[in-house]
Amino acid sequence: xxxxxxxxxxxGLCNWCNAWVSVTIxxxxxxxxxxxxxxxxxxxxxxxxxxxxxxDYQSFLLLEGCRVYTKSTAALRAIRQLSRWWPxxxxxxxxxxxxxxxxxDFVARHRYQWMGRAATCRVPTQAERD
Numbered sequence: 001x002x003x004x005x006x007x008x009x010x011x012g013l014c015n016w017c018n019a020w021v022s023v024t025i026x027x028x029x030x031x032x033x034x035x036x037x038x039x040x041x042x043x044x045x046x047x048x049x050x051x052x053x054x055x056d057y058q059s060f061l062l063l064e065g066c067r068v069y070t071k072s073t074a075a076l077r078a079i080r081q082l083s084r085w086w087p088x089x090x091x092x093x094x095x096x097x098x099x100x101x102x103x104x105d106f107v108a109r110h111r112y113q114w115m116g117r118a119a120t121c122r123v124p125t126q127a128e129r130d
Contacts, residue, residue, distance in 0.1 A: 004063035005034075008078060009046065012037030016107075016115040017060060027082035059108065071108075072100035 008024065010017040021035055036043050038060070046061075050068055062074035069077050072092070080090040092100065 004046075005065065006032050006081070007034045007036065007063040008060060008074075009036050009038050009043045009063070010060040012039050013118050014111055014115070015118055016111040018118065019115070020060075024078060024082065027084060027086055029083055032081060033078070059104070072104040073097065075104070076100075 008021070010021055012018070024033060025035075038044075038047070046063070052061075059070045060074055062069040062078055064077070076090055076093050080087050
């Protein structure tokens with residue numbers, strides 16, 4: 001697998017996920033993270049390389065170097081690198097992974113119901129692309 005630096009792959013149709021990406025961009029002034037939708041051709045290739053289901057968008061992925069993080073671990077690792085008070089949420093890493101991921105899975109199952117679903121994938125603004 002190729003080496004990736006701070007790449008977040010997310011469900012581009014999920015309003016909850018899109019809101020999370022907006023928060024991440026707003027609190028990542030150094031522009032550390034790169035983003036892609038799980039529906040994109042590049043992400044589909046990465047999922048195949050990882051032997052991951054190509055149509056299961058229940059988790060976003062955080063790619064760091066040659067490591068792939070999913071679910072609550074991906075979220076916490078990303079939050080840890082944001083500005084202001086966001087890194088305080090990393091204390092949730094003290095909670096055992098099975099419990100954290102159970103909460104993550106619950107939210108993932110209900111995210112469309114709670115926040116809706118977009119008709120098309122999120123298109124970044126010019127400033128975000130830069």
